[in-house]
Amino acid sequence: MAATSTRGRWLLHRRAKPVLFVLCLLPLAWLVWGAATGGLGANPAERLIRATGDWTLRLLCLTLAVTPLRKLLHLPQLARFRRMLGLYTFGYALAHLLCYAGFDMGLDAQEIARDVAQRPFILVGVSTFGVLVTLAATSFQPLVRWLGGVRWRRLHRLVYLAAGLALLHFFWMRAGKRDFAEVFLYGAIIAALLGTRVVLWLRRTPSGSGATAVAYQKT
Numbered sequence: 001m002a003a004t005s006t007r008g009r010w011l012l013h014r015r016a017k018p019v020l021f022v023l024c025l026l027p028l029a030w031l032v033w034g035a036a037t038g039g040l041g042a043n044p045a046e047r048l049i050r051a052t053g054d055w056t057l058r059l060l061c062l063t064l065a066v067t068p069l070r071k072l073l074h075l076p077q078l079a080r081f082r083r084m085l086g087l088y089t090f091g092y093a094l095a096h097l098l099c100y101a102g103f104d105m106g107l108d109a110q111e112i113a114r115d116v117a118q119r120p121f122i123l124v125g126v127s128t129f130g131v132l133v134t135l136a137a138t139s140f141q142p143l144v145r146w147l148g149g150v151r152w153r154r155l156h157r158l159v160y161l162a163a164g165l166a167l168l169h170f171f172w173m174r175a176g177k178r179d180f181a182e183v184f185l186y187g188a189i190i191a192a193l194l195g196t197r198v199v200l201w202l203r204r205t206p207s208g209s210g211a212t213a214v215a216y217q218k219t
């Protein structure tokens with residue numbers, strides 16, 4: 001760890017993680033406040049479902065951005081924020097699912113099963129959620145140790161599958177309205193992040209930067 005850049009020392013500040021924690025919580029707090037004060041417009045249920053879906057996708061993009069940014073900016077310290085961003089992605093996906101199940105489906109399991117079978121974009125959303133559950137469940141140290149570094153890294157490449165499925169879910173949902181501007185924007189961001197990973201992987205050198213990042217992940 002000692003040989004790494006001192007530029008990113010501020011990222012190791014003891015308040016850096018709590019600050020990120022609060023920042024990630026703000027959109028949810030804003031939505032809860034809006035719901036409690038009647039500030040979510042004419043259709044608060046739709047607003048809640050869509051906003052939690054949007055924030056899940058944004059946090060997924062931020063999680064995907066950690067490794068490319070860490071490598072391009074030579075800031076291995078960024079690795080220590082990836083798990084929190086990943087777990088928040090899962091948390092917002094869970095809130096999205098609960099809003100859908102509660103407001104759209106009245107918590108009726110049979111109705112939900114029928115909807116999953118009838119609307120492909122819902123099936124894709126549920127599949128995306130399944131991948132996020134797998135990633136969140138294997139994010140904790142005992143399971144990381146149990147899986148071993150190589151298997152854990154392979155498994156966590158599924159984050160790109162989650163991103164692809166999330167885009168498909170979003171695309172399908174917007175297809176009815178032929179409103180694709182935001183879908184293309186997120187598609188371009190995810191493609192750029194994946195492309196950067198591939199280029200960095202092709203140019204990789206057998207240096208210790210990966211091991212350094214793993215060390216920061218535990219801080």
Ligand code: HEM
Nearest residue numbers: 049050053054056057093097100125126128129166170173
């Ligand atoms: C857990 C399973 C999921 C279900 C049942 C589900 C369901 C829905 C529903 C009902 C909508 C609103 C459709 C409408 O208003 O016409 C929606 C929108 C959306 N969902 Fe999901 N979804 C799921 C998972 C996900 C996941 C994991 C992500 C992201 C990673 C996601 C991202 C989005 C986005 C971005 C929107 C559009 C929001 C907008 O229009 O601004 N969804 N979803």
